[in-house]
Amino acid sequence: MTTHLHAPPISDEATRRRSLAKYRRRAAAYDSTCGPTWSIRQRSIDRLQLQPGQSVLDVACGTGLSLPLLRQRVGDDGQVCGFDHSAEMLAHARARIATADWGNVRLLHTPAQALASVWASTRPVDALLFHYTHDILRSADALRGVLACARPGARVAIAGIKYFPRWLGPLNAWVYLKNHAYNGAPGELRSPWDRIAPLLADWSFETTQWGMGYIASGTLSEAPMP
Numbered sequence: 001m002t003t004h005l006h007a008p009p010i011s012d013e014a015t016r017r018r019s020l021a022k023y024r025r026r027a028a029a030y031d032s033t034c035g036p037t038w039s040i041r042q043r044s045i046d047r048l049q050l051q052p053g054q055s056v057l058d059v060a061c062g063t064g065l066s067l068p069l070l071r072q073r074v075g076d077d078g079q080v081c082g083f084d085h086s087a088e089m090l091a092h093a094r095a096r097i098a099t100a101d102w103g104n105v106r107l108l109h110t111p112a113q114a115l116a117s118v119w120a121s122t123r124p125v126d127a128l129l130f131h132y133t134h135d136i137l138r139s140a141d142a143l144r145g146v147l148a149c150a151r152p153g154a155r156v157a158i159a160g161i162k163y164f165p166r167w168l169g170p171l172n173a174w175v176y177l178k179n180h181a182y183n184g185a186p187g188e189l190r191s192p193w194d195r196i197a198p199l200l201a202d203w204s205f206e207t208t209q210w211g212m213g214y215i216a217s218g219t220l221s222e223a224p225m226p
């Protein structure tokens, strides 16, 4: 008889189905929930050190809240691309772009796992923003798909939710439930960055929100993802 000490891992497809169902319900009110993390968004984008004329990929861009900040930094001559698997979230991002009338911001409707084939001959980007993209950070296939679209040496910034340190452990049930509301695979909150961190040089890390959040950044190494 086999005893499972941990829940068996959920497949990427099951995770995505759960995520899609959650964002179908959440899309309309999503922006109104993002006020408290606005400074984390700004600080994450600062860590990309974007220059005018550069290109940046907004990973799982959702409703496109980061797009104006990214567009502002790369300017008229740069390129901003966002992708997401949720049609409902992307509809808001599309409306944002149409209102601003930017010619150099584009969106792709695709899962991260299929991004590399959609990207194909497009030039690799100079920077990647992973802002609250837990499901993607926890999937090897999703990460591989995203990293294939960036050049070696690209700047990478990551922000998200994590468990409080052990001495605040009793609060972690609440952290899990908070993450559950937004993700298909809400666990693995001890160190959600641990798949991507080994692939980045110049790793820099800080905690936010009294330890239940983090911002990290680095530079994509030459070595391909295993």
Ligand SMILES: C[S@@+](CC[C@H](N)C(=O)[O-])C[C@H]1O[C@@H](n2cnc3c(N)ncnc32)[C@H](O)[C@@H]1O
Pocket: 016, 019, 023, 034, 059, 060, 061, 062, 063, 064, 065, 066, 083, 084, 085, 086, 089, 110, 111, 112, 113, 130, 131, 132, 133, 135, 136, 142, 182
């Ligand atoms: C918490 S929201 C963050 C949205 C945006 N990055 C932001 O900062 O506002 C997470 C987003 O990840 C998207 N997502 C989750 N799994 C995905 C996948 N495998 N491929 C593409 N998008 C995914 C969801 O649809 C959702 O829009």
